[in-house]
Amino acid sequence: MATAVVTGGAGFLGSHLCDFLLAKGHRVICLDNLESSSLANLEHIRDEDFVFVYHDVLERIEIDEPVDLVFHLAALASPIDYLRQPLHSLKVGSYGTHNALGLAKWKRARFLLASTSEIYGDPKVHPQPEDYWGNVNPTGPRGVYDEAKRYGEAMTMAYHRQQGVDTSIVRIFNTYGTRMRPYDGRAIPTFLRQALEDKPLTVFGEGAQTRSFCYVDDLIEGLYLLAMSEEHLPVNLGNPGEFTILELAETVIRITGSKSEIVREALPVDDPQIRQPDITRAKEILGWTPEVELEEGLRRMLPSLGREPVNV
Ligand code: UDP
Numbered sequence: 001m002a003t004a005v006v007t008g009g010a011g012f013l014g015s016h017l018c019d020f021l022l023a024k025g026h027r028v029i030c031l032d033n034l035e036s037s038s039l040a041n042l043e044h045i046r047d048e049d050f051v052f053v054y055h056d057v058l059e060r061i062e063i064d065e066p067v068d069l070v071f072h073l074a075a076l077a078s079p080i081d082y083l084r085q086p087l088h089s090l091k092v093g094s095y096g097t098h099n100a101l102g103l104a105k106w107k108r109a110r111f112l113l114a115s116t117s118e119i120y121g122d123p124k125v126h127p128q129p130e131d132y133w134g135n136v137n138p139t140g141p142r143g144v145y146d147e148a149k150r151y152g153e154a155m156t157m158a159y160h161r162q163q164g165v166d167t168s169i170v171r172i173f174n175t176y177g178t179r180m181r182p183y184d185g186r187a188i189p190t191f192l193r194q195a196l197e198d199k200p201l202t203v204f205g206e207g208a209q210t211r212s213f214c215y216v217d218d219l220i221e222g223l224y225l226l227a228m229s230e231e232h233l234p235v236n237l238g239n240p241g242e243f244t245i246l247e248l249a250e251t252v253i254r255i256t257g258s259k260s261e262i263v264r265e266a267l268p269v270d271d272p273q274i275r276q277p278d279i280t281r282a283k284e285i286l287g288w289t290p291e292v293e294l295e296e297g298l299r300r301m302l303p304s305l306g307r308e309p310v311n312v
Contacts, residue, residue, distance in 0.1 A: 001049075003027040003067050005109075007057050007100050008074035010034060012179050013114070013172075013216065013223075015041035017071060020220045022047050029063060031055040032074070035088075036081045041179050057096035067107040069227055072100035073114040076145070079268070080185030086144040093148020094155075101159045101167075110166045112227045113156045115234065117173040117275055118146040127242075127276035130171065130234045140270040153234065160232055168226050173238025173277045176297060177216025178304040188213065191249055192298070195258035196307055205267030207246030212276045214239035215292035215300070225286040238277035239290040248294075255298055257310035 004021050008014040009030030014037065021028050027049040030042065033056040042052060055061065057074045075092055076082040082089035097113065104111035120128045121136035136146045159165040180189040194201045214237070222237040243251075249262050282288045292300070299309040 001025050001027060002069055003029065003065065004069040004071060005029045005031060005063065005067050005103065006071045006073060007031045007096070008037065010039060010041050010052070011037035011073065011077075012041070012177070012181070013175065013219070014073045015179060016177065016216050016220050017073070017223060018042065018045065018050065020224060022050055024224070029053060029067070031057065031061065033057070036076055036078065057099050058091055059099070061099050061103040063103065063107070067103065067109045070100055070104040070107070070109045070111045071114070071223070071227065072097060072112065074100070075114070077116075078184040078186055079142070079145075082145040083141055086141070089144040090148050093145075093152050097152040097155055101156065101165060104167070105159065105163060105165050110227060111156070111159075111168065112223065113152055113167065113169045115153050115169050115171045116149050117171055117236070117238065117277065118142065119150055119153065119171055120275070121146060122270065122272040123274060126274055127240065127278040128236070129278040130236055130281055137270050142270045168229070168231055169234040170223060170226050171234050171236045172219065173214055173236065173275065174211045175214045175216055175219045175238070176301070178301055187211070187245060187248060188298070191252040192256070192301065192305060195252045195256040195260050196305055198259045200261050200263040201249045201253065202265045203245055203249050203262050204265050204271065206264070207249065207262075208244050209267075209271060209273045210242050210244050210275060211248070212238050212240055212242045213248070213294050213297070214290050215297035218290035218292055222282060222286065222288045225288050229286060231285050235281050235285060236277040236279055237282055237288070238279065239294075240276055240279060241294055242276040243294060251295055252298060255295060255309050256302070256307065
């Protein structure tokens with residue numbers, strides 16, 4: 001049995017990862033400052049191998065026991081959060097990642113950096129392989145998140161190359177599932193909330209921009225496989241199924257049986273127009289492929305929102 005530290009463990013992905021690790025029989029130390037997450041995501045856990053520590057990753061991380069794995073997920077990952085707190089976003093990505101890497105070095109643990117498809121910005125290569133360097137605007141509003149993650153990747157590789165820390169980097173593409181906050185501003189929880197209230201679905205721009213959505217269970221499996229591997233270079237994890245945002249809105253209306261209409265709102269600055277992961281490396285190195293299709297994943301979310309899917 002390994003002991004894993006999960007930073008950001010009370011968040012959407014972090015809490016699902018804690019569940020997964022506990023189910024595998026590991027001990028889990030969950031660190032979170034509850035800035036953009038909630039203890040409600042952990043309240044179902046009844047396991048003596050689970051510890052919650054209220055901690056801000058901007059402070060040095062002290063843990064008084066051996067640690068085998070450090071999953072560094074803490075970040076202001078939703079546009080609504082990082083646009084509201086741009087300086088904090090940069091600090092979490094820099095000092096926060098430095099502190100998490102420091103813990104892995106001290107404990108001689110395997111380290112996993114949760115990086116992002118935002119590394120690629122508004123890509124000029126499609127789908128995006130890991131050796132594409134991206135097209136990010138450093139001074140635009142999204143730069144505080146994108147550049148913090150790019151810096152985090154550079155720092156992770158430096159700890160590995162210079163000091164021999166056993167590191168890994170996952171570039172996570174859009175992921176969805178239960179426990180997303182209904183007001184976190186992301187397309188899927190927003191559209192589901194609007195549809196269930198029969199309110200208009202707010203599609204930004206023409207809705208022709210694309211995203212590739214991965215169900216949370218598939219993603220968590222991939223994170224674990226990467227942590228268990230010996231890979232050090234970045235690996236994309238995401239579902240290659242690509243949809244326009246308009247298609248997503250129409251699917252949500254259909255499966256909820258909602259009477260909502262679709263309205264257009266202004267396209268955010270630097271909103272990437274296309275996004276689709278090339279997952280060749282994840283398949284080859286980890287033997288990983290996502291299994292849950294978008295419509296099935298959306299249907300799985302509905303009971304947690306108090307609704308059964310409509311059969312059409
Ligand atoms: N989006 C939208 N309406 C919303 C929220 C988001 O049309 O109410 C669009 C957004 O402009 C983007 C896509 O949906 O093109 C995905 O946005 P999200 O915030 O979910 O993820 P990210 O932009 O980080 O990929």
